[in-house]
Amino acid sequence: GAGVSQSPSNKVTEKGKDVELRCDPISGHTALYWYRQSLGQGLEFLIYFQGNSAPDKSGLPSDRFSAERTGGSVSTLTIQRTQQEDSAVYLCASSLGGGLSKNIQYFGAGTRLSVL
Amino acid sequence: AQKVTQAQTEISVVEKEDVTLDCVYETRDTTYYLFWYKQPPSGELVFLIRRNSFDEQNEISGRYSWNFQKSTSSFNFTITASQVVDSAVYFCSLFTSGTYKYIFGTGTRLKVLA
Secondary structure (H helix, E strand, O other): OOOOEEEEEEEEEEOOOEEEEEEEEEOOOOOEEEEEEEEOOOOOEEEEOOOEEEEEOOOOOOOOOOEEEOOOEEEEEEEEEOOOOOOEEEEEEEEOOOOOOOOOOOEEEOOOEOOO | OOEOOOOOOOOEEEEEOOOOOOHHHHHHOOOEEEEEEEEEEOOOOOEEEEEEEEOOOOOEEEOEEEEEEHHHEEEEEEEEEHHHHEEEEEEEEEEOOOOOOEEEOOOOEEHHHH
């Protein structure tokens, strides 16, 4: 696609429910990143994919968070048994990857998650 | 440890004033990249500029200019003759060859008043 696409744009859920957030990166981009941005805060790194592999999962806050990427393209971030502190904007970014010079990240508009 | 510090949480200026946003970084890697992103109220981060650690040339793009100084580990961003449309949160980011991870500062909220 022309840009990074994230869906849904907004998600309201009840505490304890599972949610899935989707990211469709720019076509041809091999690197994909998930971030979390809490209200008025900076970007918190969650996970990084190179192709379908996740070399760095160090930012996932707990075992309730997981992510996968299939076909080197679409990625899904899943949050199980959501808690109110999970409320935030979840941002996805992609870059060409494959080398240091190909590291400009392009961001999606994010998914705003509200856990009631 | 890698770190990016944007000490200015919020800046307010009147339209047509010049404003400088500060960014100080820490890394032990010799190869790294620095970025600035703009996040308007719509929420989507927009790429503004990238600089690598071997290129200390300053850059000017229209009303925007960037001053990269390795001696002070700073990568400051100046907007000349600010406009209301410049109102946004601006993030500085560091990418290092050692981690392949991007470290973001906490952002500076710029308000340009008409």
